[in-house]
Amino acid sequence: xxxxxLAGAGGVVIGYVALRRARAAVDECxxxxxxxxxxxxxxxxxxxxxxxxxxxxxxxxxxGRLSFSIxxxxxxxxxxxxxxxNGRSETRTYVxxxxxxxxxxxxxxxxxxxxxxxxLGLGPVFEPHMARRSLP
Numbered sequence: 627x628x629x630x631x632l633a634g635a636g637g638v639v640i641g642y643v644a645l646r647r648a649r650a651a652v653d654e655c656x657x658x659x660x661x662x663x664x665x666x667x668x669x670x671x672x673x674x675x676x677x678x679x680x681x682x683x684x685x686x687x688x689x690g691r692l693s694f695s696i697x698x699x700x701x702x703x704x705x706x707x708x709x710x711x712n713g714r715s716e717t718r719t720y721v722x723x724x725x726x727x728x729x730x731x732x733x734x735x736x737x738x739x740x741x742x743x744x745x746l747g748l749g750p751v752f753e754p755h756m757a758r759r760s761l762p
Contacts, residue, residue, distance in 0.1 A: 654745075658745050661747055672700050674699065675699075676698075676744040677698050678749025679695070680737075682694070685711070693709075695708070697743065698744070699727070707722050708721050709736070727741065
């Protein structure tokens, strides 16, 4: 009996967390659609219009958020993410395509944040802790 109650309570908690995530995703989609609809009437959907820069510390030895990912996305959700990982003795730069708001190749969490921020119009430079406060 106690096992059944525990399993039921666990199911309720999991369902609640899933519901909150789904609502947040729906809200993001609504905001992106509203922006796309408003801009689509006045401009070319294939032109780059959403840009966001996500700065972070990629390496333990470097502080000051010198590494960054820049998402440049058009009205259709297509574009690129340019990432620069900066260390003391070297810098590595990567570019990955974005199609329909998703990476055509696997994106790092920082690159995904840059794409998300660009799609939501939070760029050009945004602070991740500020963006998280606006979510339910």
